[in-house]
Amino acid sequence: MTRLTLRMDGDIAVVTLDNPPVNAISEAVRKGLVEMVDRLDADDTVRAVVLICAGRTFIAGADVREFGKTPVEPHLPDVVDRIEAAQKPWVAAIHGTALGGGFEIAMGCRFRVALGSAKVGLPEVNLGIIPGASGTVRTPRLAGVEFAVDLATGGKPVSAARALDAGLLDLVIGNDLEAAAIDFARQALDADLPQPASQIPLEPMPDAFWQASRTSAAEAGHQAPLRALDCIRFATEHDFAAAMAHERKTFLDLRASEEAAALRHVFFAERAAPKPEVLTGVEPRQIKTVGIVGGGTMGAGIAAACREAGMRIVLIERDDEAVARGMQNIDKIFTGGVKRGKLSEADRADRMAGVQGSTDYAALAQADMVIEAVFEEIGVKRAVFERLGHFCRADAVLATNTSYLDPRDIATGLPHPERFIGLHFFSPAHIMKLLEIVPTPDTAPDVLATGFALGRALKKMPIQAGICEGFISNRILKRYRAEAEALVKKGVPIPEIDAAMRDYGFKMGPFEAQDLGGLDIAFLQREGARDAGQKVPETLGDILMRAGRKGQKTGGGWYDYADGDRTPQPSDTTTALLAPHVSADGQGPSLRPDIARHLVATMAAEGEAILNEGIAQAPEDIDLVEIHGYGFPRWKGGPMFASRDRASGGAA
Numbered sequence: 001m002t003r004l005t006l007r008m009d010g011d012i013a014v015v016t017l018d019n020p021p022v023n024a025i026s027e028a029v030r031k032g033l034v035e036m037v038d039r040l041d042a043d044d045t046v047r048a049v050v051l052i053c054a055g056r057t058f059i060a061g062a063d064v065r066e067f068g069k070t071p072v073e074p075h076l077p078d079v080v081d082r083i084e085a086a087q088k089p090w091v092a093a094i095h096g097t098a099l100g101g102g103f104e105i106a107m108g109c110r111f112r113v114a115l116g117s118a119k120v121g122l123p124e125v126n127l128g129i130i131p132g133a134s135g136t137v138r139t140p141r142l143a144g145v146e147f148a149v150d151l152a153t154g155g156k157p158v159s160a161a162r163a164l165d166a167g168l169l170d171l172v173i174g175n176d177l178e179a180a181a182i183d184f185a186r187q188a189l190d191a192d193l194p195q196p197a198s199q200i201p202l203e204p205m206p207d208a209f210w211q212a213s214r215t216s217a218a219e220a221g222h223q224a225p226l227r228a229l230d231c232i233r234f235a236t237e238h239d240f241a242a243a244m245a246h247e248r249k250t251f252l253d254l255r256a257s258e259e260a261a262a263l264r265h266v267f268f269a270e271r272a273a274p275k276p277e278v279l280t281g282v283e284p285r286q287i288k289t290v291g292i293v294g295g296g297t298m299g300a301g302i303a304a305a306c307r308e309a310g311m312r313i314v315l316i317e318r319d320d321e322a323v324a325r326g327m328q329n330i331d332k333i334f335t336g337g338v339k340r341g342k343l344s345e346a347d348r349a350d351r352m353a354g355v356q357g358s359t360d361y362a363a364l365a366q367a368d369m370v371i372e373a374v375f376e377e378i379g380v381k382r383a384v385f386e387r388l389g390h391f392c393r394a395d396a397v398l399a400t401n402t403s404y405l406d407p408r409d410i411a412t413g414l415p416h417p418e419r420f421i422g423l424h425f426f427s428p429a430h431i432m433k434l435l436e437i438v439p440t441p442d443t444a445p446d447v448l449a450t451g452f453a454l455g456r457a458l459k460k461m462p463i464q465a466g467i468c469e470g471f472i473s474n475r476i477l478k479r480y481r482a483e484a485e486a487l488v489k490k491g492v493p494i495p496e497i498d499a500a501m502r503d504y505g506f507k508m509g510p511f512e513a514q515d516l517g518g519l520d521i522a523f524l525q526r527e528g529a530r531d532a533g534q535k536v537p538e539t540l541g542d543i544l545m546r547a548g549r550k551g552q553k554t555g556g557g558w559y560d561y562a563d564g565d566r567t568p569q570p571s572d573t574t575t576a577l578l579a580p581h582v583s584a585d586g587q588g589p590s591l592r593p594d595i596a597r598h599l600v601a602t603m604a605a606e607g608e609a610i611l612n613e614g615i616a617q618a619p620e621d622i623d624l625v626e627i628h629g630y631g632f633p634r635w636k637g638g639p640m641f642a643s644r645d646r647a648s649g650g651a652a
């Protein structure tokens, strides 16, 4: 329930907005604020007004849930103008985050006071829109054009200290925000009031500045940052009223766009995924010490991620040499952090001090959770879990990071199977956000809840997946690659397929990506299945592998690579090798958008099958898997969103 309350502190009115959870600006808030300005303007006992928020944050922006609907008066730009035009000066008192429309309201106030821990920003581009209530018009007036461009096109909030430095805040204080804001208001009344933001003049910027800004705004891959830039430029070249009209038109235009709908879909999906409703009220187990078995690529990355979240690590390897290598692998990750300036040398040492390496499983006796990341071989994994069953506490959560094996086979014979779960991390595990959580029929609800809690603690995107080959992620990847190969067989050139997916928004197409990661991993998996007697059809990738073409690491795969150069060059060798399998009748799609639409629809079709089989809980989960695991462009919403209801205009 929205509440705007008023109390008087002498001649200063304190208006408190309480609209949980983040004080978003709904229709009721806009109406309430306008009524409050009118009421306080009419009250002769009031000399200044402090606007402060209850709960965890200042206003976090417009209410995103209203964006799919017709805008209703009073519109936010008018509310901001009304606050700025108030006869008594308003002081915004900011804690938490003042974002988007929340920060625009603060800029309508004559002064802004914030706690040192607060952040302010214009994140609208992350929702496929631009600031719609003077963010592109008032921000450059207060902070200068360059700062405004960074804030509105980059979408990243800045600290209170930076905002103060830029002129967006008037005072930053340590605590007791309300008292400090009241004091500030009282003192401000004794001096000349500054100009309202709308009246601060703006200087045009040189063309070179706009060109450079265009280049960096274009990197996002979708239109909102470029449109925000255009609005700021317009604001520097026209008067306030014209700039506001231009901003409003652009805002409404984008608000109705497919990209904004997609980004809103992702926004809500990302907030829902880490806290599934079925786990409401289920207490996760406490995880303070994590055992990792296997300190290779994945084990080291998982160890680093858990350590970064403050957990202690016990690393188990096969022999002393492997322990030393595993410890080095983890250290390399932290050293990388030091090189990039993210960690100090002392931080690195502290991280490593919390990692104990051993060959003795008895070191896992006190672990709250153990994650296995040894070779992808059922015999090796079973042997590991046999020992874990013997050495670990009966309530320790035991997890496997298997990519393709059936977790039920791995856990066969494990005592207390209710504590077993699949936790499928992605490489590099300390960076990639996706975490597939794979319960078995035996997994206890609190163990599943612990998987999600770990995901949240590691700042990952935890998604529940059922048991099938490749879970959600690798199963869709396999189908995507197979369909890309099918297009090649129909005569569509490999570079055209990659270019189509890049044009769509992926950083890389399916063949470039395989060359980068290596064709050998999937090949070995197919060969293993063939050896086990399964019928796995020969793929074009197999033909390349049998010719020794593993990708970049062998100087060629789908493409050729010149020495030391990662630029893919179309390959005559590949063309010759695949020629017997390629039809010359040109039946495949020839236009890039059609190629991309076809491949995205293929992912969605596999997603549909996955949903029907109960492997995924919701289409949103599939979209998040593709966005966070495989670089699917956020502004397309994921394959399920992009392919929804195509007949009524939802474009892929």
Ligand code: 3HC
Pocket: 021, 022, 024, 057, 060, 061, 062, 063, 064, 065, 076, 097, 099, 100, 101, 102, 104, 123, 124, 127, 130, 131, 132, 133, 135, 268, 271, 272
């Ligand atoms: N509108 C509606 N609901 C919102 C919201 C918004 N702007 N921002 C957050 N919420 C909801 C979330 O959906 C979530 O709901 P749930 O509990 O039902 O899942 C709840 O608030 C809490 O959100 P988080 O889980 O994200 O909470 P955190 O504490 O981790 O983060 C936050 C808080 C930093 C404010 C973060 O929620 C956030 O970044 N919100 C979006 C801010 C934003 O994009 N503002 C701009 C909006 S567009 C705008 O203002 C246009 C204007 O220029 C005209």
Ligand code: NAI
Pocket: 293, 294, 295, 296, 297, 298, 299, 316, 317, 318, 322, 326, 372, 373, 374, 375, 376, 377, 380, 384, 401, 402, 403, 404, 424, 425, 426, 427
């Ligand atoms: P890796 O070969 O880099 O590391 C495996 C490590 O396990 C080695 O250091 C090895 O010494 C150790 N090991 C082997 N047997 C052991 C035993 N009995 N006890 C203790 N340590 C033992 O392999 P990688 O890539 O880290 O893969 C590990 C697991 O993670 C596999 O199941 C793999 O399928 C899975 N995975 C791999 C991904 C990847 O991209 N590499 C992604 C997601 C999952």
